[in-house]
Amino acid sequence: MSEHSDHSHLSDSELRVRALESLLTDKGLVDPDALNTIVDTYENQVGPKNGARVVARAWVDPAFKQWLLKDGTAAIDSLGYVSTQGADIVVLENTAQVHNLTVCTLCSCYPWAVLGLPPAWYKSFPYRARAVKDPRGVLAEFGQGIADDVEIRVWDSTAEVRYLVLPERPAGTDGLDEEALSDLVTRNSMIGTDRLDGSVDGRVG
Amino acid sequence: MSTNLPDATELPSLPRDEDGPVFREPWEAQAFAMTVSLHAQGHFTWPEWAEHLSAEITTAHGEGDPDLGDTYYLHWLKALETLVAEKGLVTSKALVQRKDAWDRAAHATPHGQPIVLGPND
Numbered sequence: 258m259s260e261h262s263d264h265s266h267l268s269d270s271e272l273r274v275r276a277l278e279s280l281l282t283d284k285g286l287v288d289p290d291a292l293n294t295i296v297d298t299y300e301n302q303v304g305p306k307n308g309a310r311v312v313a314r315a316w317v318d319p320a321f322k323q324w325l326l327k328d329g330t331a332a333i334d335s336l337g338y339v340s341t342q343g344a345d346i347v348v349l350e351n352t353a354q355v356h357n358l359t360v361c362t363l364c365s366c367y368p369w370a371v372l373g374l375p376p377a378w379y380k381s382f383p384y385r386a387r388a389v390k391d392p393r394g395v396l397a398e399f400g401q402g403i404a405d406d407v408e409i410r411v412w413d414s415t416a417e418v419r420y421l422v423l424p425e426r427p428a429g430t431d432g433l434d435e436e437a438l439s440d441l442v443t444r445n446s447m448i449g450t451d452r453l454d455g456s457v458d459g460r461v462g
Numbered sequence: 463m464s465t466n467l468p469d470a471t472e473l474p475s476l477p478r479d480e481d482g483p484v485f486r487e488p489w490e491a492q493a494f495a496m497t498v499s500l501h502a503q504g505h506f507t508w509p510e511w512a513e514h515l516s517a518e519i520t521t522a523h524g525e526g527d528p529d530l531g532d533t534y535y536l537h538w539l540k541a542l543e544t545l546v547a548e549k550g551l552v553t554s555k556a557l558v559q560r561k562d563a564w565d566r567a568a569h570a571t572p573h574g575q576p577i578v579l580g581p582n583d
Contacts, residue, residue, distance in 0.1 A: 265577055272568075273539060274489040276560035278496060279579065280552045288500050295495035346506045363516035365534065373521055374484045374494075376529030382523055382534050384531075416512035 299374055307338045307419060308371035309442035313435045316426045326350055338370045349425045356403055358449035359412045359420040360388035366414035368421050372447060399450040423447040490535035497542050505549055514541040
């Protein structure tokens with residue numbers, strides 16, 4: 258049985274958001290045009306492409322890589338990707354011996370400026386809980402078998418510090434330029450759930 | 463940071479997605495943008511925001527939300543309502559009254575027409 262009505266209906270969430278936005282607008286605390294700009298920025302302009310460009314630059318420019326690992330916030334700012342939330346970005350380098358995995362166990366802190374907004378699984382309780390307790394199991398579910406002799410380091414983000422993983426440059430890419438390299442970098446490789454060794458999960462390009 | 467988490471073996475498998483839309487519905491985007499805007503104007507700090515959001519997520523999870531990431535912006539909205547009330551920007555009472563006004567306006571609006579508040583709302 259379906260109720261057919263000819264008037265409009267707004268969901269509970271839609272009503273609450275309209276209430277909040279109209280009251281804040283009435284008080285001059287938010288500007289609807291500015292809100293639209295913010296939405297457009299995060300939907301269309303900010304995304305993991307930014308992070309992929311940071312990674313590709315580090316792969317081709319040793320001095321930039323050194324700076325990135327020493328002061329991720331400043332090095333990333335220099336490419337024009339500025340965090341508006343005042344959080345520092347710490348860049349973690351994957352090597353043959355160390356694999357880094359990032360998570361926010363409390364909520365979903367995430368380096369927006371370089372990765373855009375987080376995917377649903379990153380925000381989910383199973384990921385938040387299991388990344389810490391069982392990182393090898395989590396990586397296996399993402400199709401990443403990590404050798405037993407590779408150390409897995411799990412980094413818990415906070416409101417003050419966000420992490421970006423610098424994945425290893427794939428073998429056989431010596432002839433590629435920076436732009437082509439950035440196409441190889443996946444979103445998940447910068448979160449730490451992908452290793453760029455053939456998997457295409459979350460590919461940015 | 464990771465205390466009080468249950469045994470990993472008791473947890474369900476991970477929800478997975480490819481790059482989907484950033485926001486599933488427009489209201490999620492509006493709630494997000496209001497938060498970013500109010501923060502940018504200095505009405506609260508980002509650690510204050512993160513604290514409120516994580517508290518809502520923890521509460522919802524304790525109340526049985528499977529918390530697979532799809533209810534995230536519901537928690538976000540609730541955290542924002544709480545924080546703006548705490549900061550004295552908008553009272554909880556005003557929010558309830560204004561919400562009712564929008565509901566009345568929606569019911570008074572033919573389907574497909576823009577919904578606007580009445581002069582007394």
